[in-house]
Amino acid sequence: xxxxxxxxxxxxxxxxxIGIFALAMPDEDVLAETGVDQYPYITFTIINQxxxxxxxxxxxxxxxxxxxxxxxxxxxxxxxxxxxxxxGSCNLSEVGTxxxxxxxxxxxxxxxxxxxxxxxxxxxxxxxxxxxxxxIKIRNQTRQNVDVYLRTLEEHHFMQFGPKEVQxxxxxxxxxxxxxxxxACGKLYTGYTRLFVHVPFDIKCDS
Numbered sequence: 001x002x003x004x005x006x007x008x009x010x011x012x013x014x015x016x017x018i019g020i021f022a023l024a025m026p027d028e029d030v031l032a033e034t035g036v037d038q039y040p041y042i043t044f045t046i047i048n049q050x051x052x053x054x055x056x057x058x059x060x061x062x063x064x065x066x067x068x069x070x071x072x073x074x075x076x077x078x079x080x081x082x083x084x085x086x087x088g089s090c091n092l093s094e095v096g097t098x099x100x101x102x103x104x105x106x107x108x109x110x111x112x113x114x115x116x117x118x119x120x121x122x123x124x125x126x127x128x129x130x131x132x133x134x135x136i137k138i139r140n141q142t143r144q145n146v147d148v149y150l151r152t153l154e155e156h157h158f159m160q161f162g163p164k165e166v167q168x169x170x171x172x173x174x175x176x177x178x179x180x181x182x183x184a185c186g187k188l189y190t191g192y193t194r195l196f197v198h199v200p201f202d203i204k205c206d207s
Contacts, residue, residue: 055088134174
């Protein structure tokens with residue numbers, strides 16, 4: 001039997017290897033349609049600066065049950081995609097959706113505060129945009145018994161005051177504008193107001 005030259009054998013082996021590799025590679029159109037050229041995971045960071053546990057239930061391409069202790073920072077690797085969430089912060093909860101198609105960081109400020117000083121790009125989330133509770137002071141500046149009604153679409157508070165009485169009220173979302181109404185000095189008072197931690201809401205009559 002006539003021997004094959006060594007160079008011919010090497011060239012034949014190289015050609016077979018290239019052919020097999022080409023068959024194994026997916027079509028470019030398939031890559032574009034499936035998005036497999038995109039890394040399938042994202043980095044997710046939670047910075048909890050509040051005095052309570054921060055919890056997050058995520059439902060989407062995968063499911064995650066996350067709890068972050070007070071004053072701590074954690075990092076996770078999540079499957080890329082859109083998620084429905086249930087967020088627990090400052091002993092309150094909220095639901096919604098998150099776009100986790102790129103890296104994200106959630107900043108959890110002290111309850112009642114905001115993380116407004118952080119980068120407001122699409123990669124950063126301020127939990128107080130969803131949950132911002134506050135304890136406010138309401139003062140009856142009249143010498144009458146007064147009933148006060150404060151509400152938003154989500155919150156409704158009915159309070160009764162004696163003359164010159166002061167009460168504290170926990171509101172679930174200090175970022176909202178409240179509608180108020182009360183009757184004092186023979187007149188109905190109504191309007192809109194923001195409620196602030198360091199500025200009391202005063203019940204009073206026209207001077």
